[in-house]
Amino acid sequence: MTPLPKKKRTRRQRGHNRAHQSLSLPAISTCPCPRGITIRPHRACPMCGNYKGRTLPGSFALDNLLETRQTAAAVATEDSES
Ligand SMILES: [Zn+2]
Numbered sequence: 001m002t003p004l005p006k007k008k009r010t011r012r013q014r015g016h017n018r019a020h021q022s023l024s025l026p027a028i029s030t031c032p033c034p035r036g037i038t039i040r041p042h043r044a045c046p047m048c049g050n051y052k053g054r055t056l057p058g059s060f061a062l063d064n065l066l067e068t069r070q071t072a073a074a075v076a077t078e079d080s081e082s
Pocket residue numbers: 031032033035037045046047048049050
């Protein structure tokens with residue numbers, strides 16, 4: 001026999017319980033690349049593999065614009081210094 005509640009819960013008790021049952025939206029952030037793709041936080045961008053300003057190993061559909069820009073800037077500074 002299944003356990004049954006001994007007494008009916010009042011509307012107040014029911015509402016008090018349901019006040020904590022709302023769902024929250026998942027946390028989102030945007031890839032710092034100029035494309036601005038929406039990603040989950042603490043995860044690599046699925047399109048360009050950008051994670052903490054570098055590209056994770058693997059094959060991705062798009063280039064990591066952030067890294068290409070940084071390397072281009074580094075090359076430009078190296079050229080100006082020499
Ligand atoms: Zn990205």
